[in-house]
Amino acid sequence: xxxxAYLIPVALFLGALGLAGFLWAxxxxxxxxxxxxxxxxxxxxxEPRS
Amino acid sequence: xxxxxxxxxxxxxxxxxxxxxxxSIGENLRQTDLSVPAVHCAAxxxxxxxxxxxxxxxxxxxxxxxxxxxxVRWRGEEVPPFVAxxxxxxxxxxxxxxxxxxxxxxxxxxxxxxxxxxFAAGNIMLxxxxxxxxxxxxxxxxxxxxxxxxxxxxxxxxxGIYFRSAWNALRHSRMNMDVxxxxxxxxxxxxxxxxxxxxxxxxxxxxxxxxxFFLLIGRTLDHVMRERARTAVNGLARLAARGAMVxxxxxxxxxxxxxxxxxGMELLIxxxxxxxxDGRIISGASDLDCSLVSGESTPxxxxxxxxVQAGTLNLTGPLTIEATAxxxxxxxAEMIRLMEAAxxxxxxxxxxxxxxxxxxxxxxHLTAFVTFLGWMAAxxxxxxxxxxxxxxxxxxxxxxxxxxxxxxxVVAARRLFESGVMVKDGSAMERLAGIDTALFDxxxxxxxxxxxxxxxxxxxxxxxxxxxxxxxxxxxxxSKAIAGxxxxxxxPKLASVSEHPGFGIEAIAEGSxxxxxxxxxxxxxxxTGGEGKQGYGGxxxxxxxxxxxxxxxxxxxxxxxxxxxxxxxxxxxxxxxxSGDTEAACGEVAEALGVERFVPALLPSGKVEHIEALTRTGxxxxxxxxGLNDTPALGAAxxxxxxxxxxxxxxxxxxxxxxxxxxxxxxxxxxxSRKAGLLIRQNIAIAIVYNGIAVxxxxxxxxxxxxxxxxxxxxxxxxxxxxxxxxxxxxxASVQDARHDRRSDIGALAQSS
Numbered sequence: 001x002x003x004x005a006y007l008i009p010v011a012l013f014l015g016a017l018g019l020a021g022f023l024w025a026x027x028x029x030x031x032x033x034x035x036x037x038x039x040x041x042x043x044x045x046x047e048p049r050s
Numbered sequence: 051x052x053x054x055x056x057x058x059x060x061x062x063x064x065x066x067x068x069x070x071x072x073x074s075i076g077e078n079l080r081q082t083d084l085s086v087p088a089v090h091c092a093a094x095x096x097x098x099x100x101x102x103x104x105x106x107x108x109x110x111x112x113x114x115x116x117x118x119x120x121x122v123r124w125r126g127e128e129v130p131p132f133v134a135x136x137x138x139x140x141x142x143x144x145x146x147x148x149x150x151x152x153x154x155x156x157x158x159x160x161x162x163x164x165x166x167x168x169f170a171a172g173n174i175m176l177x178x179x180x181x182x183x184x185x186x187x188x189x190x191x192x193x194x195x196x197x198x199x200x201x202x203x204x205x206x207x208x209x210g211i212y213f214r215s216a217w218n219a220l221r222h223s224r225m226n227m228d229v230x231x232x233x234x235x236x237x238x239x240x241x242x243x244x245x246x247x248x249x250x251x252x253x254x255x256x257x258x259x260x261x262x263f264f265l266l267i268g269r270t271l272d273h274v275m276r277e278r279a280r281t282a283v284n285g286l287a288r289l290a291a292r293g294a295m296v297x298x299x300x301x302x303x304x305x306x307x308x309x310x311x312x313x314g315m316e317l318l319i320x321x322x323x324x325x326x327x328d329g330r331i332i333s334g335a336s337d338l339d340c341s342l343v344s345g346e347s348t349p350x351x352x353x354x355x356x357x358v359q360a361g362t363l364n365l366t367g368p369l370t371i372e373a374t375a376x377x378x379x380x381x382x383a384e385m386i387r388l389m390e391a392a393x394x395x396x397x398x399x400x401x402x403x404x405x406x407x408x409x410x411x412x413x414x415h416l417t418a419f420v421t422f423l424g425w426m427a428a429x430x431x432x433x434x435x436x437x438x439x440x441x442x443x444x445x446x447x448x449x450x451x452x453x454x455x456x457x458x459x460v461v462a463a464r465r466l467f468e469s470g471v472m473v474k475d476g477s478a479m480e481r482l483a484g485i486d487t488a489l490f491d492x493x494x495x496x497x498x499x500x501x502x503x504x505x506x507x508x509x510x511x512x513x514x515x516x517x518x519x520x521x522x523x524x525x526x527x528x529s530k531a532i533a534g535x536x537x538x539x540x541x542p543k544l545a546s547v548s549e550h551p552g553f554g555i556e557a558i559a560e561g562s563x564x565x566x567x568x569x570x571x572x573x574x575x576x577x578t579g580g581e582g583k584q585g586y587g588g589x590x591x592x593x594x595x596x597x598x599x600x601x602x603x604x605x606x607x608x609x610x611x612x613x614x615x616x617x618x619x620x621x622x623x624x625x626x627x628x629s630g631d632t633e634a635a636c637g638e639v640a641e642a643l644g645v646e647r648f649v650p651a652l653l654p655s656g657k658v659e660h661i662e663a664l665t666r667t668g669x670x671x672x673x674x675x676x677g678l679n680d681t682p683a684l685g686a687a688x689x690x691x692x693x694x695x696x697x698x699x700x701x702x703x704x705x706x707x708x709x710x711x712x713x714x715x716x717x718x719x720x721x722x723s724r725k726a727g728l729l730i731r732q733n734i735a736i737a738i739v740y741n742g743i744a745v746x747x748x749x750x751x752x753x754x755x756x757x758x759x760x761x762x763x764x765x766x767x768x769x770x771x772x773x774x775x776x777x778x779x780x781x782x783a784s785v786q787d788a789r790h791d792r793r794s795d796i797g798a799l800a801q802s803s
Contacts, residue, residue, distance in 0.1 A: 004189070008196060012173060019169045026161060036115030039092035 068129045068145060075123065079109060082129075083121045084143040086136065089113060097139055105130045157277060160270040163208035167263040170204040171256070175759075178256040182756045194246040197255040201239060208262045209235055211269075227407040227452055230414050234447040235261060241440045252437070257444050257758045264766050265452045272456040272476070294319070294326040297370065308377045319369045321551075322525060327360045327380045329371035336367035336551040337526055341499040343381065343678050344630045349527060351552040361678045365526050367551025385654060385681045401477045402455060402730055410451065418442045421749050434751070441753040445744045445761060453766055454733035457773040462726035465776065470709040471719050478705030481689040482720055483727035484670050488618050489661065489683070491675030492629035492639055492648075495693060496611050498711070499676075501531045501603035513599040517591045520555045520566045523547045528589055528603060529555070532566070554589075565592045569600075605639070610712045612643050617717035621724075623672070628657050630679050657683035674716055676700055691716055722776075729776055733769045740765040 025031065072082040089095065095113045102111035102122055108130050109123040120143070124130050136143045177193040185193055209232070216232035219225060235258045242253035293307045297316040308326045311317070316332065319325060337349040343361045352358065358371060360380040377383065418439045425435035459476035466473055473479060493499045506514060514535050521529035544564075547557040554567010565571065569590050591599040615625050627648035629636050636650040649660060657675075661683055664671050673680070673687030676696035684690035684703040692704035701707055708715035744761050747753055 004192065008192075011176075012196075012200070015169055015173055019165060022165050023162060026158060026165075031161075033114040033116045036095065036113060039095060039115055042092035043096045 068133065072124075072129075078125045079123055080125070081121055081123050082132075082145075083119055084133070084136070084145060085118060086113075086120050086141045086143050087118050088141045089115060089118055089120075094141070098136065098141065101135050101139055102132045105132060105135060108132065157270075157273055159211070160266065160273055163211060164263070164266045164270055167204050167208040167259060167266050170200045171260040171263040173200055174256045174259050178755065178759070181253075190251065191246065191249055194242070194253045194255070197253065198243055198246055201255045201259050204259050204262060205235070205239060208266055211266070212262070225408045225411045226404060227410070230407075230411045230443075231261070231265060231447060231452065233415070234258075234443045237440050238444050241437065245437075252755055254440070254444055254755050254758065257755060257762065260759065261444075261447055261762065264762075268453045268456040271460045294323075311373055312376055313373050315373045317371050317373060319364050319371060321364055321366055321368055323364055325358050325360050325362050325364065325371070327373050327377050328375045329358050329373045331356045331358060332370045332372050334367055334369040334551070336369050337365040339363040339365055339527065341493045341677065346493065346631055353552060366524060366549055381678070385678050402480055402734070406451065406734060414443065414446045417446065417745065417749070424749075425751070438748070438751045438753075441751070441758065442745065442748040444758050445748040445753055446741055447762075451734065451737045454737050454769045454773075455730050457770055458726050458729045458733060458776065461773050461776045462722050465722055466706075466719060469715065469718055471715050472707045472709070473719075474705050478689055479723040479726050480730075481670075481705070482672065482723040485672040485688060485720070486623060487664055487669045488623050488625050488672040488674065488716070489657075489664075489687070490615075490625065490627050490645075491673075491677060491680045491683075492627055492631055492636055493605065494676040494695065495674055495680075496608055496627065496639055496643060496645075496713070497605040498608050499695075500606050501527050502606035503531045503535060503601055504604050505600075505602045506535055509599045509601070513591055516559075516564065517566050517599060517601070519544055520547065520557050520564060520591075523557075524549050524555050528601070529566075531603060532601060562594050565595075566590075569597075605635070607639070607642060608711060608713045610714045614713040614715075614717050615643055615645060617714070618720070621717065621720060623720070628652055628660060628675075628683070630654075630677075654679040654682050658686045661686045672716075672720075691719065725776060729773060733772055736768055736772065737765065740768075 030037070068082055072080045075081045086098070089098065095115060098113055098120060099111050102108055102120070107124050107126045107128075109125060111120055111122045111132070113120050120136070122130075122132050124132075133143050174197045177197050181190050181193050212228045212232045212235070215226065215228040219229055238254040238258040242255050242258070244250075245253050293305050294311060295318040296304045296306050296311065297318055298304060303318070311327055317326070317329065321336065331352055331354050333354055335351070335353045337351050338358060339349050340346050340359070340362050343359050349365055352369075357374070358369075360377075421442050422435045422439035425438055426432060429435070455476065459479060462479055463473045463476075490496050509517075514532075518533050518535045521532035523529075544557045544559050547555060549555050550567070550571070553571040554565055557564045557566075567589065589601040589603070590597045591601070618625050625645055625647075627636065627640055627643075627645045629648065629650055630652055631650060633650040636648050640646075640648045649656075652660070657673075657680065661671050661673065665686075665688070670688045673683050673690040674692070675681075675684055675690070676693050678700065680692075680696075681700045681703050684692060684700055689706075690704045691706040691708065692700050694701070694707055694709045696704070696707070706715075706719050708719070740761070744753075747757070
């Protein structure tokens with residue numbers, strides 16, 4: 001019973017962390033161009049972006 | 051080459067038009083969104099972003115590969131030449147509607163709700179499993195309390211969507227599927243909270259939350275599919291002009307949006323532009339492509355004094371016109387009014403899901419209420435009676451039913467999407483499944499609306515090559531058809547090519563004057579023959595006034611039109627053709643395609659009347675058309691399909707839009723819709739059978755939260771599995787074909803239109 005008292009909050013906290021991470025990613029537009037993100041890793045950036 | 055480039059820029063939106071369509075994002079920055087259908091890989095992204103980024107006054111460009119859009123941020127008054135730059139790189143760009151832009155708020159709300167509900171459902175289910183496996187006393191109470199806490203944000207956030215929708219329905223005294231969901235979920239939560247406070251052993255937190263989770267998944271999928279079709283349709287070329295160059299009395303020129311043009315203003319219409327409004331020609335001569343407006347396949351030659359209608363395309367020469375009507379009184383607006391007046395068949399159709407839920411909700415609520423009364427009468431224990439009644443509500447909550455319809459429609463829409471057919475919404479598929487008559491427009495639908503040279507083999511190759519060389523300098527449809535036969539056959543080099551709008555092209559080569567155009571104009575020496583016997587007037591190539599070659603054209607039939615019509619006939623649909631073109635032209639096409647019935651020379655309102663007459667005799671009519679003149683008919687029909695090359699409002703009015711050239715999209719859409727209809731009915735049957743088994747168990751009071759969770763998940767999985775069978779249903783040939791040319795085709799189409 002005492003173990004539950006801290007295990008449950010820990011589990012919920014970790015879960016909430018994942019949820020917050022997902023919502024953050026959603027809000028910062030990381031899901032807006034999934035195809036583009038997949039292709040962009042193929043682009044070499046030789047020159048520094050201005 | 052220089053000429054080619056000029057042609058490209060001519061069809062691209064002008065700087066003023068871009069300026070009108072851009073929006074300010076503060077600090078003197080403006081943003082323009084362009085649809086660029088041809089981007090498809092990393093190289094495209096890099097090429098475009100680098101090239102546009104290098105332009106003056108451009109802050110940055112960002113390509114979105116998923117939506118095939120480029121957004122350019124720029125500063126200053128004048129628009130940087132990014133559209134021309136894109137054109138030079140080989141990417142045709144189209145302006146985007148400013149209103150259609152902006153983030154999809156509903157989608158992000160739905161995804162957030164799914165995320166929250168998924169998180170909560172997972173955690174509550176874990177706690178519930180502990181309770182089911184024997185947690186007792188204080189531990190069980192603790193688990194229940196934690197579950198209750200986790201469920202609160204879900205009800206507020208995810209449940210809010212359903213509560214709002216249910217409230218909306220009730221306020222307009224309607225019933226939808228969301229009403230029983232909202233009632234069931236909130237009652238289950240309230241009862242569980244009561245149980246928790248009183249140390250009870252059964253709580254339904256898991257049921258109410260996972261129910262919301264499942265249903266939200268269905269709702270989100272539905273939304274994503276619809277949104278995707280919508281953006282794809284929006285991304286195609288715009289056909290209506292956004293504005294026009296106005297010539298002021300003092301000689302100055304202004305580019306005004308269409309809405310601000312008033313009768314009496316003088317407008318300059320360059321070759322290649324569409325008429326923004328109705329008007330009368332003051333000066334200039336040209337050929338007009340009226341195919342979208344009237345369905346006539348032959349371009350009309352116009353000169354000063356002629357009336358022009360909004361939506362016609364100016365082909366060969368610049369025109370000055372005087373506006374005779376404001377945009378809101380123009381032909382285009384008239385078509386929209388006709389369409390709105392005709393809309394009715396569509397509004398009368400009620401979706402299967404709505405029809406079922408209208409019955410479902412009262413039955414469910416009545417059953418729960420009767421159960422409560424029954425147990426009250428039998429035992430007098432009101433707590434027990436309420437518990438069992440709520441268990442009935444939960445077990446009948448339309449989880450499977452809520453998924454049964456959307457999931458089939460999502461799978462079907464996806465199958466159609468892969469074959470290049472966009473569906474506006476699920477009810478369109480239901481309506482398509484029920485049709486028994488298909489009406490086709492001729493020009494632009496059964497035919498491509500493009501002439502094709504039919505006597506090329508009988509023409510002297512040297513002359514044909516010469517004609518092709520000259521034709522390359524014109525945008526007249528006949529010229530384009532001839533230019534397609536270009537070949538080097540020792541023809542002399544052209545000097546001083548000039549186009550005479552309404553007549554043809556004149557060129558000088560090796561001291562001779564060559565003319566390609568109307569018979570009476572080209573052949574100035576011996577005026578013997580009259581007009582050609584062909585309906586197209588007769589196009590000739592002359593050398594110093596003597597005919598050296600004649601050209602015959604016919605309207606090119608759309609690929610697979612005959613096969614598509616045969617398949618429709620095979621599916622028990624009777625096919626008719628409606629056209630604004632002449633009887634002779636219609637008869638030819640009808641015979642070539644094996645269409646038995648056709649009605650020629652119809653006005654837009656005539657098409658609507660024909661459809662309404664059919665509807666009155668009990669037929670369900672499918673209308674397939676592309677022109678502005680078809681738009682009212684598209685609105686009046688039970689269900690409608692338009693090709694991607696259709697006029698803007700036609701595309702918006704149609705329920706389905708197909709992107710490829712092949713007309714086989716029509717029988718394919720019918721086939722998939724009918725199969726989807728079958729699966730939907732099967733799924734509803736499955737859901738009813740499930741309820742038939744589960745409800746008696748619930749009424750007898752044997753349902754525990756464990757049984758409720760298992761039953762709900764099992765029925766949902768069964769329904770999803772059944773829906774996925776649609777993937778395997780469809781013939782594989784079309785799928786392979788689809789993969790093969792999807793990208794290139796969409797790009798080519800958007801560029802060509």
